[in-house]
Amino acid sequence: MKEIKYLKRSVKNLQPKFSHLYIENEAYGYSLSKTILRKFSNSSIIDIKHYKDVFNRSGQDFQTQKKSMNLILAKKTPPFLYPVTDMVQGHHMPGFFYTTPMLNCLYNCEYCFLQGMYPSGNIVLFVNQDDFQKAVKVKLNQNNLSKEVVTVSISYNTDLLAMENLFPITKNWIEFASKTRKLIIEIRTKSSNYGFIKSVVPSDNVVLSWTISPEVVSKSYEHLAPPLHQRISAIKSAMDKGWKVRLCFDPIMNIENWEKIYSEFFMHIFQTLNTKNLYDVTMGTFRMNKDYFNRINRRNPESDIYYSEYVNEKNTVALPKNIRSHIMEKLKQELSKYIVPKKILVWD
Numbered sequence: 001m002k003e004i005k006y007l008k009r010s011v012k013n014l015q016p017k018f019s020h021l022y023i024e025n026e027a028y029g030y031s032l033s034k035t036i037l038r039k040f041s042n043s044s045i046i047d048i049k050h051y052k053d054v055f056n057r058s059g060q061d062f063q064t065q066k067k068s069m070n071l072i073l074a075k076k077t078p079p080f081l082y083p084v085t086d087m088v089q090g091h092h093m094p095g096f097f098y099t100t101p102m103l104n105c106l107y108n109c110e111y112c113f114l115q116g117m118y119p120s121g122n123i124v125l126f127v128n129q130d131d132f133q134k135a136v137k138v139k140l141n142q143n144n145l146s147k148e149v150v151t152v153s154i155s156y157n158t159d160l161l162a163m164e165n166l167f168p169i170t171k172n173w174i175e176f177a178s179k180t181r182k183l184i185i186e187i188r189t190k191s192s193n194y195g196f197i198k199s200v201v202p203s204d205n206v207v208l209s210w211t212i213s214p215e216v217v218s219k220s221y222e223h224l225a226p227p228l229h230q231r232i233s234a235i236k237s238a239m240d241k242g243w244k245v246r247l248c249f250d251p252i253m254n255i256e257n258w259e260k261i262y263s264e265f266f267m268h269i270f271q272t273l274n275t276k277n278l279y280d281v282t283m284g285t286f287r288m289n290k291d292y293f294n295r296i297n298r299r300n301p302e303s304d305i306y307y308s309e310y311v312n313e314k315n316t317v318a319l320p321k322n323i324r325s326h327i328m329e330k331l332k333q334e335l336s337k338y339i340v341p342k343k344i345l346v347w348d
């Protein structure tokens with residue numbers, strides 16, 4: 001078990017300036033490209049053939065690039081939808097997919113798998129959002145799913161709401177989902193940018209899914225993400241307005257005094273939020289795809305997360321089963337004081 005330490009990192013100047021803006025030849029002409037080129041008219045524009053020529057270059061340093069991110073505008077080609085991995089609660093549900101309107105994130109959580117998944121810390125934005133939505137419609141009409149609800153997580157490899165002031169993608173997807181039968185979209189976020197979508201009418205087809213952690217975890221590991229009280233305030237506003245809200249206590253970190261810290265945290269959260277209006281909660285301990293974990297480890301990261309004892313189970317690096325089951329059991333008991341057990345989805 002780790003003793004947790006605060007790392008002081010500034011959350012100022014979070015708005016990226018994108019000193020360089022790379023654009024695929026095929027991405028010109030889309031209205032989103034035009035909006036962004038206008039918005040970042042001071043950036044140096046570099047024409048490229050394919051986003052992977054820049055994004056997948058060898059010899060890049062993810063963390064150095066995160067300090068001064070550049071933006072790549074690209075046109076996505078199929079596939080647009082991927083089945084969710086077994087790291088996600090409810091992964092066995094039929095019709096559960098994720099999609100990637102954007103790659104990489106404004107925030108820089110130490111436990112984030114993106115730093116092992118992508119060779120670059122720059123952001124890729126796909127400007128043909130309509131093609132993603134057409135692919136969702138095709139999926140909804142596929143024979144095996146035509147009677148099922150299809151769930152699409154749209155902010156899985158990024159945090160779309162965190163960048164809503166720069167690229168209004170979340171709003172666009174909410175409007176699409178609102179008028180699409182049998183579709184549920186899940187929008188994962190750590191952002192407090194609820195204000196950018198507060199004028200939108202809540203839709204039953206949309207789940208706003210907020211990840212929150214105890215203050216000590218947030219301050220130590222969730223760099224650049226808004227502080228807990230700002231996220232709670234955004235969640236409260238969304239719930240009061242009638243949105244379906246999911247709370248993600250994920251990853252639960254195996255820190256010293258985890259039981260006390262998380263129990264007090266849950267008490268604080270459920271004294272502030274009305275659980276009657278809560279869609280559900282998800283919970284799971286830290287885990288990561290083995291290849292991503294090893295890639296991060298090879299870079300000798302500063303984070304203590306990568307120096308703990310883990311096991312490798314079916315290509316997933318995780319806490320040993322007995323430890324994670326014990327943590328989940330205790331914390332599920334704790335959560336059950338506030339929420340009916342059927343609304344608690346656990347990864348174990």
Ligand code: SF4
Binds near residue numbers: 113114
């Ligand atoms: S908010 Fe999510 S996607 Fe962004 S860095 Fe943190 S864990 Fe990764």
